[in-house]
Amino acid sequence: MPENPDICNQGNETGSVYFVSNCDAEIVRNSLTTVISHVIKGNKYPVVISSKRHLTALSSIQGYHQYFISLCRKLNLLPNDRVTLISPMDQLIAIQLCLAEKSKEETGDFDVETSIVLQAVKDITNKKLLSQYDITSCSKDSGICELYDKFLKDCNYLDGCDVYNVLKKEMSKNEELQKLIKEQSFLILDPPKSILERKMVEFLAENKDVKSVTVEVPLDCEENISVTVDNSCLATVLDVNVPLSTVKKAPSITEAYVRLVFLSYLELIVNSRSELALARVFNVPERELTHSAFTAVKHESRQKKMTMYQTATSFIMKIRLGGKGYAPDCNNPLGAHVKGIGEFVSLMHRMETVIEEDPDIRSACRRTVNILKREMLKCRDSKIRNSNVESVSQLLHAQIADIIDELDKNIVVTPDKTAANGGSLTSRRARKALRQLLDKLATVDDDMSSLDHLTDIYSSQRTPLRFPSVISQFRSPEEELEVTSPGNKYNLSLSERVLNITNKAQTPVYAKRYKSTYDWADPVHNVDVQKDVDIFSAxxxxxxxxxxxxxxxxxxxxxxxxxxxxxxxxxxxxxxxxxxxxxxxxxxxxxxxxxxxxxxxxxQNNKKQHEKQSKKRQLQDGNQSSQPEKRKKQDQSKSCRRxxxxxxxxxxxxxxxxxx
Structure with missing residues (x-):
């Protein structure tokens, strides 16, 4: 192996940024420690950053957003301990919901085009990162920036741009943060993909040496890895176009859905104000909670100015406490869904009890995941397969165990304090482990495209399964219009009703082959024969x-x-x-x-004929003898006459x- 001439010799004063180009994922998994030992000698272990899901699953690799929010949590720069990082997927959904609410106020239709959502995401990101950026007229007129910020505040969320701006602002006045970033070395496995990741790399590489790392593995022996380090500049490294792999494994929709349900339950334990997580698990597994139940909780929470989770929990607890003073209103719309909401609240309380009462952090996290696993295995929904539940639960157990190992290495012994004076509770370390797990999984790219999260998707099976989008859950069900409502069809004018009837009476193209056979009588009979319609015109x-x-x-x-x-x-x-x-x-x-x-x-004719016949009979009786006359046979032609x-x-x- 060749000597590394570009090893940083400045001691612990200034670190370096190493960019690994065209490094295979299998090499990273099998020999990451070997690559780091060739690149950095004598310095402390670098921070390894990547944006790929299969790489960030390793405990030693972090995502871009994960590292930045970990610094914010370490320096207490966030509003509270329960705040969670919103993923890029949830950011799209949040903007879609905000635009749909705005559209409903203006037009009455709770829907928005996908192109408008993607443009709004671009405008919001550029406005937060770039000082001189003019958003488009469409986003400016809708006021999406203000609506999006209000949604994040109500749900106790922070996006990647907010985390970057908070850390950048603190960098100018915090000497401890300046020293930490200056002395730390970074090993970046893949180049940034978005403008936010590019800004983060520029922030980490400021006033540092930038080096390009090339890793080569011979075909005969994979153990003899060749690592070459060359000096480079930041602009050159960032402008390198990495060819995308054309061979990509198709993601399993059912497995992704099960993983999302598990993470949503864990997110509610950490941040109960998350409406997106509540929408995903409200009726999973099946609790007979229909769309109208979720809509009732949403309307009740907005009326009381409370979070949806708090509204549902308080309603059930009032019923369980009993007494007239605690009993909810009889006309409460949630009264029709007491059973399903009660099952959901009971499940959440079981997991919170385990987190708070179990002194062992490993046992608490393991038992919490197992509770979810048992509930999911009982589910009769065909979208949740037992094999996917088993695989996802095993993966979560392994990732939580790695996070707890890292926490044990950084334990700081402090004097004991009471809980009222800011002392450590048993549940804080367990929630901290779950919070780090959510931060880790929220900062990586997703296997599915952005359009799959904004619309309903269907599995490619013989019997396709529908996976509803979040916006379909927040959309209120259609209600019957009252008689006095202006949208009722009976309140339309005569011209509008006639126009609607004529438009409906048009024969579709596919039904023209069922027309009447009176084609020779066109255009009189060039119509379809309908039920209870006489084909003969008057x-x-x-x-x-x-x-x-x-x-x-x-x-x-x-x-x-x-x-x-x-x-x-x-x-x-x-x-x-x-x-x-x-x-x-x-x-x-x-x-x-x-x-x-x-x-x-x-x-009259019958009377005249009868009189003539009677006169003839009288004359014949007077002239003829007493012998009775034979009656003439009745004319057969007349009797058989038709x-x-x-x-x-x-x-x-x-x-x-x-x-x-």
Missing amino acids: SQVYVIPSKTIVHAGNKFSSGEAAKVLETILDQENLTETDPVLVPTSSKSSENEKTVSTNQENTK KLLPQVKGQQSLAKFFRV
Whole structure:
């Protein structure tokens, strides 16, 4: 192995910044200590920084944001001990929720375009980091910067830009921080990806030597690692474009979802004001808490100006304490969800009890994760698989154990104090370990793209599973409009209702193949035949294969015609010369008049015929002998004569003309 000529020889006064270019992840895992021993000799162990998840999982590697917030916690620069670092994923979701709330106030629609969210993230980051930056008109008009800062304050959050600005401001007046940064050496495994990480690297490398490290591993023997250190400048190192790997393992959506649920529960233990964490675990595992239950808790918390977690906890505790003085209001909307909210509060209290009462920090953290594990294994939701629960819990046990090992190395013995005077409680060290775990996992890149966090995603299985987004949880369910509401359809004007009906009546393209077969009659019948719609129009005449002509009529006229037809057919005699006339006019009044006149005419004709037959019989009886006359056989042609259907007025003359 070659000698390293660029070893820092300035003692402990000034450190250096080493950039490792094109270093494989397997080399880092297997021989990180060997690389550090080749790079730095005689100096103290450097701070190793990376932004990749599979590298930061190691206890000796930190993320960019993790190192900065650890300095802020060490120097007590944060507002309180429970404040948590918001991840880049949650930052996108928080900005989306703020813009959706603004859109609901202006337009009534709780939604926002993804492009507007991405532009707002860019504007907020540049405004906090760059002194001379003008945000876009869209972000300026919406007031997203003020809304986002208010959301962070209400949820006890800090983003990476705020942490960087706090440390940068403290650097100018804190000599202890200046000495710490000046003497510390840094080994950066991958170049910065965002403008914030670039600013952090510039902050750490200020007034320091910058060196480029190249690591080579021979194919025949991986133990003989060749490390080369060259002098470089910061601008050259930051401008190097590292080619992205084209082969990337597709992330498991179900495993990522289970990991997110575990971390959300742990985050509520550390920071109970986190609304994003509460939204993810409110009904996981299944507690029969619907969307309306979450909406009721949200509205109740805003009405009382309390956090959502505190609102739900106080409601359940009032019920459990009993008594009229503690009983909640009978009209409280949370009363319909007592069972589910009670199960959620009981689970949180069990974990907090373990954290506060177990004196052993390892046992407390291990038992807390196991409680979550047992609850998740009982879940019947297909999105939570037992294999993913087992793997995530094992990974959390290993990471928490590494963090506790680091805490044991830095224990400072102090005089005992009471809890009222700022003494150490049993739960503080356990919460500190969980807080460091959350800081570590919130500062690395995520496997999924940013769009996957802003919208609902579906698993690529035979039966796709829906993983809802956070904004769908915060969106209030649709409520039925009152009669007096201006948005009710019955309060629309006549022109608006007619326009809506005409728009709905349009036949879609895919339904045109189901149209009527009367294409030869276009454009009259170029419509779809719907249910309970008569295909015969009242203004049209259709010829069908029969001896009669049929006119279409309404329901009233057709019913009257049927009654008249029955009375006529019941009569015994039908003359050939006087056919039955049945009018079929479109108007009911005219139809009744014509029917009555036809009935009178038929009665008179029948009477005349009967009188003639009686006179003939009397004459025959007087002239003939007493022998009885044989009755003539009835004409078979007349008896078997087919009874015609009712004829239309004017058809009588037409029948006489064609009669032989």
